[in-house]
Amino acid sequence: SATVVVRAEGQTINPEIRKTEEKVVDSIVVTELSKPLTAYCRCWRSKTFPLCDGSHVKHNKATGDNVGPLLLKKQ
Ligand code: FES
Numbered sequence: 680s681a682t683v684v685v686r687a688e689g690q691t692i693n694p695e696i697r698k699t700e701e702k703v704v705d706s707i708v709v710t711e712l713s714k715p716l717t718a719y720c721r722c723w724r725s726k727t728f729p730l731c732d733g734s735h736v737k738h739n740k741a742t743g744d745n746v747g748p749l750l751l752k753k754q
Contacts, residue, residue, distance in 0.1 A: 686723075692721075692722050693745060693746050698745060703721075704747035706749075706752055709752065710754045716751070718750050720734075721746055721749055722734065722735040722746040
């Protein structure tokens with residue numbers, strides 16, 4: 680069975696992944712996309728979820744976390 684961890688406001692989202700990086704952002708290049716760039720939220724704080732609205736910046740500052748979006752880039 681899967682473990683579900685619920686994190687409240689003010690707690691980090693990312694307890695262990697790539698913590699030596701200031702912000703964890705990954706990019707995927709895709710040849711067929713309607714827009715040149717789409718950012719998907721991975722901090723769960725976006726008001727436009729599943730799209731990133733930049734809320735990760737405030738979250739990272741408040742908690743010391745390092746989460747960032749997944750970027751889909753058109754090739
Ligand atoms: Fe969540 Fe940007 S708002 S990663």
